[in-house]
Amino acid sequence: MGQQETVATSLADTVREGIGAALAQVDADLARRYPGDPGTRQPVHTVYFPGDVFAAGTLRSWGDQALAALDEHAPDAGALAAVLGIPDALAADVHDRVRAKLTREPVEDLRIDFEDGYGPRPDAEEDEAAARAAALVAAAYREGTAAPYMGIRMKCMEAAVRDRGIRTLDIFLTGLMAAGGLPEGLVLTLPKVSYAEQVTAMVRLLEAFEKTHGLASGRIGFEIQIETTQSILGADGRATVARMIEAAEGRATSLHYGTFDYSASCGVSAAHQSLDHPVADHAKAVMQVAAAGTGVRLSDGSTNVLPVGPTEQVHAAWRLHHGLVRRSLARAYYQGWDMHPAHLPTRYAAVYTFYREGLEQAAARLAAYVAKAGGDVMDEPATAKALSGYLLRGLDCGAVDTAEVARLTGLTRADLDALAGRPAATA
Secondary structure, three states: OOOOOOOOOOOOOOHHHHHHHHHHHHHHHEEEEEEEOOOOOOOEEEEEEEEOOOOOOHHHHHHHHHHHHHHHOOOHHHHHHHHHHOOOHHHHHHHHHHHHHHHHHHOEEEEEEEOOOOOOOOHHHHHHHHHHHHHHHHHHHOOOOOOOOEEEEEEOOOOOOOOHHHHHHHHHHHHHOOOOOOOOOEEEEEEOOOOOHHHHHHHHHHHHHHHHHOOOOOOOOEEEEEEEHHHOOOOOOOEEHHHHHHHOOOOEEEEEEOHHHHHHHHHHHHOOOOOOOOHHHHHHHHHHHOOOOOOEEOOOOOOOOOEEEEEHHHHHHHHHHHHHHHHHHHHHOOOHHHHHHHHHHHHHHHHHHHHHHHHHHHHHHHHHHHOOOOOOOOOOOHHHHHHHHHHHHHHHHOOOOOOHHHOOOOOOOOHHHHHHHOOOOOO
């Protein structure tokens, strides 16, 4: 009694040890290349303003314009639900949450644009605009009026505009340092990347800035905007976006799809350039697989159909935008770009409906998984990871509340982070 029964084996320990040694480099490579989710909040959208347009009151102005559009064209929950097809059971809650969001935090991610939205300007003019952008961003964080994420989109690394882009970035970052340092929510966007070497150049640029100012190596990350065919398929026939992530040396925070530049580079006529065109789906599928597990997130692009004019026209644009956002969410592109204040009501309506309509089912499945309760669906750890990630994204954007998730699942935020494979929440 108490004697442990042994089982027979055939392989010597040296076999196992030899395999471990042979795969040690693979283990290290997997850990380096695929660290998993960074555990930070991902914004549901990005909005951008030309460098000479953004002002101290722009964020609040966008929120007010979005509320005015909602009041004029969908003044109550029933009207919004009728336009967008929101289920009656969710209509009041979604409408109230959208209004609250537009009042409290209308923009989650803001980019001051010095690329296509700004265009070529005299050097002195762009110098002044870049310095002004730094002062405005620093003041917004200091005064508590900033969006959770803010930064600039510089000009790209192509020869014609490279020096100008580098100078603008230098002026902007230097201005932030002079105003008190780089904010935690700083985001930089590198557009029109075609070769991995352009990403490497951005890394070297940021390394030099960090060294000059005594910042920790790797402090400054950046987004890669996928807008050229060469960023998806190289001249040698190999997929290139994964090489760009590798070239970023851990600094790439996300991949952003550029709807119109990419579509145009594929020869798609202007009337058919859209987030749901087959060339867009192909590019984003490549981005998705390349980024999976790396901690680099995905963002869809935008629609250029603006919700302006008479109510019938606004409703048509809203239905289009709402449908595209819903389509992106279902395909795991949890972020996109918005081009007009009146896009905000449908952005948040689509996002909030997406997370609220699946809340109870996701919570029940996750609770059953944790309790090993079984049920009519047999979930595995990967599914539990996806379920908890779904609930976390809903919490981050305000679609669902901590109390109701805890009530439905019996889990804390820390529990969800652990199941999702995230480190402890930092934002």
